[in-house]
Amino acid sequence: MVFIQIIQGTCTRQDELHALADRWQEELAPGADGWLGGTYGFTDDNQFVGVVRFESREKAxxxxxxxxxGAWAEQMMALMDGEVTFHDSDDVTLMMGGGSDDAGFVQVIQGKVDDPSRLKALMTSDPTRLHEMRPDILGATLAIEPDGTFTETVAFTDEASARKGEQTEPPEDVRAELDYAMSGARFYDLRHPWFSSAG
Incomplete structure (x- = not known):
């Protein structure tokens, strides 16, 4: 079981926030029971996205x-340019192990669906078939909230490979499911992602 919390907000003090995140890893991570890891980055328009994984909601x-x-969170909030939003999810699906700390490019996709089971079925379909179609995808996590809001975090080898892979036309059945899931979705491109993991 995995619990995911997504933290988002505008931040123009990127170096300071990155340093603060590194300090959390050094000083607070050892005492964070159940913490599994995180994926972080900034979009070109200064949106910070952090996707943090715990063993359970209770431990988070x-x-x-x-x-x-609490003291660390106050420091983080002080570096943000405005409101920070949080998304919490116990309903987490991992694809191909959930991603990789070796990824050179990460895309975070947020949207809303009325049938989460369709989205989960797409994520858990034959990984061999997906890997043959899209060798640039290293893995992904899908976090769904009770109202159908989802956050998918996809790890790619690098951005050039991801863009090339986007041109690959998927089979008709997969295309129909992708069109359903991605209708109205928002994409956050993290061109310089960084990662942290326990142990």
Missing amino acids: MANSARPEQ
Whole structure:
């Protein structure tokens, strides 16, 4: 079981936020029970996206309740340019192991569907077939909230390969499901992602 929290907001003080995230890894991660890892980055228009993974919601909330975590979060909020939004999900699907810390490019996709099972079926379809079609995809996570809002985090080898892969026309059945899932979705391109993981 995996719990995912997505943190988003505008941040023009990128170097400072990156350094603060590195400090969390060094100082707070050792005491964060159940923390599995995270994927982070900035879009070209200064949107920060952090996708943090825990073993369970309970362990994530217990971490949030730590005084040192509260103090760190205050510092993070002070670096943001405005409102920060959070998305929490217990309904997490991993594709091809969930991604890779070796990814050179990450795309975060957010949308909303009225039938999450269709989206999950697409994520859990034959990985061999997907890998043959899109060798540039290293893995992905899909976090769905109770109202059908989803955040998918896709790890690619590099952006050039991802853009080339986008030109590959998928089979008709896959195309229909992609069109359904991605209708109205928003894409966040993290061209210089960084990662952290436990252990």
